[in-house]
Amino acid sequence: MLSKWLKETNIDEVHLVGGKNASLGEMIQNLSSLGIKIPNGFVITADGYDTYMTHNNLFETIASIMKEMDIENTDDLKLKGKQIRDLIQRGEIPEKMKVEIVGKYNELSSEYGDIFTDVAVRSSGTAEDMPDASFAGQQDTYLNVRGEEELFHSVKLCFASLFNDRAISYRKSMNYDTVNVKLSICVQKMVRSDLSSAGVAFSLDVNSGCKDLIVINGSFGLGEIVVSGQIKPDEFLVFKPTLEQNYFSIIDKTLSPKKQKIVYNTDARTSKDEKTKLVDVEIYKQNTFCTNDVKILQLSKWVVEIEKYYSNKFKKWCPMDIEWGIDGLTDELYILQARPETIHSRKKDTELVEYKMIQNQEKKLVLTGIAIGDSISTGKVRKMKSIADISNDFQYGDILVTEITDPDWEPIMKKASAIITNKGGRTCHAAIVARELGVTAIVGTINCTELLKDGMQLTVSCAEGDLGYVYEGTLKFDIIKTNINDLPKIKTKLMMNVASPNEAFKFAKIPNSGVGLAREEFIINNYIQAHPLALIHYNLIKDKDIQQKIKTLTYGYNTPIDYFVKKLSYGVARIAAAFYPKDVIVRFSDFKSNEYANLLGGRDFEPHEENPMIGWRGASRYYSESYKEAFGLECQAIKYVREVMGLKNIIVMIPFCRTLTECDKVLEVMKEYGLERGINGLKVYLMCEIPSNVILAEQFCKKIDGYSIGSNDLTQLTLGLDRDSELVAGIYDERNEAVKILLRQVIKVCHENKTKIGICGQGPSDYPDFAEFLVREGIDTISLTPDSVIKNIKVIANIEKLMELNQ
Secondary structure, rough: OOOOEEHHOHHHHHHHHHHHHHHHHHHHHHHHHHHHOOEEEEEEHHHHHHHHHOOOOOOOHHHHHHOOOOOOHHHHHHHHHHHHHHHHHHHHOHHHHOOOOHHHHHHHHOOOOOOOOEEEEEEEEEOOEEOEEEOOOOOOOOEEOOOOHHHHHHHHHHHHHHHHHHHHHHHHHHHHHHHHHHEEEEEEEEOOOOHHHEEEOOOOOOOOOOOOOEEEEEEOOOOHHOOOOOOOOOEEEEHHHHOOOOOOEEEEEEOOOEEEEEEEEEOOOOOOOOEEEEEOOHHHHOOOOOHHHHHHHHHHHHHHHHHHHHHHOOOOOOOEEEEEEEEOOOOOOEEEEEEEEOOOHHHOEEEEEEEEOOOOOOOOOOEEEEEEEEEEEEEEEEOOOOOOOOOOOOOOEEEEEEOOOOOOHHHHHHHOOEEEOOOOOOOHHHHHHHHHHHHHEEEEOOHHHHHHOOEEEEEEOOOOOEEEEEEEEEEOOOEEEEEHHHOOOOOOOOOOOOHOOOHHHHHHHOOOOOOEEHHHHHHHHHOOEEHHHHHHHHHHOOOOHHHHHHHHHHOOOOOHHHHHHHHHHHHHHHHHHHHOOOEEEEOOOOOOHHHOOEEOOOOHHOOOOOOOOHOOOHHHHHHOOOOOHHHHHHHHHHHHHHHOOOOOOOOEEEEOOOOHHHHHHHHHHHOOOOOOOOHHHOOOOEEOOOOOHHHHHHHHOOOHHHHEEOOHHHHHHOOOOOOHHHHHHHOOOOOOOOHHHHOOOOHHHHOOOOOEEEEEHHHHHHOOOOOOOOHHHHEEEEOOHHOOOOHHHHHHHHHHHHHHOOO
């Protein structure tokens, strides 16, 4: 059988139609009834490939060339690969095969009301896109192909692409027999996303491997610009558990300036011309999202259904890598391809591998970018402008520095210790291949090819937060491996202090009982950057430069107030989703007046205080007429995350509440802005960080659901010292007996009142003996910094064992 319609094939025919085509046929047969739209098309089968190769006497000739090829020798690979491709491209398509192709192409054109419809001609290898290997991008695709001549030419190019340098090299590294791998071709109706938008979607978090996330990247025009990494795309994160409960489950949106797009080259209608071209995006659209929330949620629901279907089909979890497009003529969403993701699905969840930079080293930062993974590597820079620069000069362990990569770069990428590119996002080609190869990578640096010089010795770190960092020289780092199954079981619940939303999904893999402290200050300072009152009263800002900065920050949002609420809600939602359904305790903002003043526009709204550490902070702000409306924005954000996004595992916490009356006032203001204790399951905790919180614990317990000890402030106020002053730093110690007496007392009172009590201060992370004291006193939870959890599990296991022996 030389050809067949997509709807006539399925996943059982990978040997005949290749993984990509089999997947499309499988979805058309089984998922179309759910409303999932897939463009129609037909397949030239592997039998068609065999017929073409046999007709042109190519099999033996290619086998002979392959036998003599040294794929480790880049020059030899390039020379012999081109020789094979030239032979295939010069071949003739047998007449019988031409008749079948033309017949189906004409029928496809008629279906869409065209004389000659525009199609995508996609390669599909018979060993690709299976759950244990990814050949994605190894062979070529040709877009905007129209008419018989262009179609025949593209078919021959696709056949030849089975022997691209990257494909030969990849198959060899995966131990696939190059000669016996065959190629099928899909001729599929083009979706006019050149007039709208397109991109990729993954049914898991591509960095952490979290199963509950959908990551969608998109841009204007044809999706090739996203896949290739030529631009940094918009990114949308969707949370599956709340999506399936029909909540508005988009938990984060990142807008990128999309200055270019790939569109049809309407002037190119001969087989030798490029059928697509790169053009500038209209100015007014560059800083707008490439699609709307309705389409994102529709796509997300399709992604979930596709993943469910394939997981059932393969009888194991099968995360999916999906290409999508929106037809600009009809505004209809389409799935263009779907293949199993092959990186995280093969990983074991039982081992934690942590890369940690050795402290107290002198570090000279050169540049930053988007971190891919969380490893660290060192090596020597080898800059390459284009694929033509690839040669045997590139040594194993060199750092590849370039503008952008595509599948042709893969033979050299597998030799690299690290990859750094100017362009690209988290789902671009360089990022995907780096993850698959286990290579440290930083993409989207903008100017790495300008700043980095050949021969520079660098350390490339993706283990220090949201960003990837490139340092000069060779720095020292540790690799710590922990088998989770080998960790002892403990009764004490260990939670985590999580500051950065972008690291939450990585931290969630560490054994935990939820988040004991998520500080809004980090999100406000790093993501929002502006004072909330400056956003509410934008016109009152005196400095015109600051006004302009705020205007730039809030571009793309309905109002400055909408900007604050959405940015805060996205940051909180990331953390809540990462640990869902475990408790995530979010503390309302606790900046001091001097810290608030440092935010954009803050100096116009903040007083000067001699000692802001014990001044206008925490609860005293929330009910104040001078700040109440700003606190209202925080309440709106929490309400949005809990009630609109559906993340009801969030518990809110009031910091620095000095008196019972203050507690009542704050609860009343929260109610005014839609957050009422007990309604929709909302729990309210209180920071225990002032001696009055201990002395009046019994009365406070009647107003709240839980206490969380802030040992830093409690120590400061118990010992009467400023913890920011180096002059009295030697006295500061949360293990002081006076502090411990207060802690022992408040734990006892909370237990008597059936009120949960934990600790979220730094003490247990720093001092195992302090953690031991808390365990012996029966504290309910201990919240630690992520890097100290594993160590403390072992410490607490020994403590609990000794306590059992002494009973």
